[in-house]
Amino acid sequence: MGKFDQYKISLKGLSSGLQDYSFVLDSKFFADIDGEELQRGDIKVTVAVKKITGAFEMKFQMAGEVKVPCDRCLDDVDIPVSYDGKLYVKFGKSYSEENDDVIIIPEEDDSINIAWFLYEFAVLSLPMKRMHPPGKCNKAVSAKLKRHSPPNKDNDESDEIELLDDLGFGDEDTKTGDSRWDKLRDIDIE
Numbered sequence: 001m002g003k004f005d006q007y008k009i010s011l012k013g014l015s016s017g018l019q020d021y022s023f024v025l026d027s028k029f030f031a032d033i034d035g036e037e038l039q040r041g042d043i044k045v046t047v048a049v050k051k052i053t054g055a056f057e058m059k060f061q062m063a064g065e066v067k068v069p070c071d072r073c074l075d076d077v078d079i080p081v082s083y084d085g086k087l088y089v090k091f092g093k094s095y096s097e098e099n100d101d102v103i104i105i106p107e108e109d110d111s112i113n114i115a116w117f118l119y120e121f122a123v124l125s126l127p128m129k130r131m132h133p134p135g136k137c138n139k140a141v142s143a144k145l146k147r148h149s150p151p152n153k154d155n156d157e158s159d160e161i162e163l164l165d166d167l168g169f170g171d172e173d174t175k176t177g178d179s180r181w182d183k184l185r186d187i188d189i190e
């Protein structure tokens with residue numbers, strides 16, 4: 001038994017032509033799948049599998065929450081997520097993804113493991129901004145971040161150099177140098 005055996009959906013055995021599955025993506029699931037973007041969560045999934053002409057339709061409904069670092073204070077924040085989508089599975093020569101929602105699996109396979117798809121759907125359901133509600137951030141951390149950001153100290157030095165150039169100091173050496181070398185060149189020619 002592999003870690004993800006329970007996420008196998010049998011297709012050839014789909015006798016009635018319609019079958020519902022349910023799964024829970026918990027923190028163990030996210031730890032096992034070891035993806036970059038999501039490590040913890042609790043998402044309920046239902047998958048309705050239906051045999052249609054030339055393919056199997058899998059209809060996914062997912063709802064729950066995930067725990068991710070807050071964009072603002074970096075403390076954990078629970079973000080509600082939901083996802084609704086469909087995948088079509090067809091039999092073919094070898095495994096391939098025809099496009100975003102059509103998967104080809106080899107004829108000899110009678111099932112498809114959807115663990116990675118479920119993980120990808122969970123990632124897709126993440127909002128762009130992942131933050132605590134206003135005022136709920138970890139105060140100690142956000143205060144520290146505020147102290148460290150402005151003013152932009154790294155640029156102070158280059159600003160000073162630019163200012164010297166503007167006043168004409170930066171170029172003086174090279175100018176005089178140039179004219180001196182010009183004279184020497186003249187002498188050499190003579």
Ligand SMILES: [Zn+2]
Nearest residue numbers: 070073132137
């Ligand atoms: Zn926060």
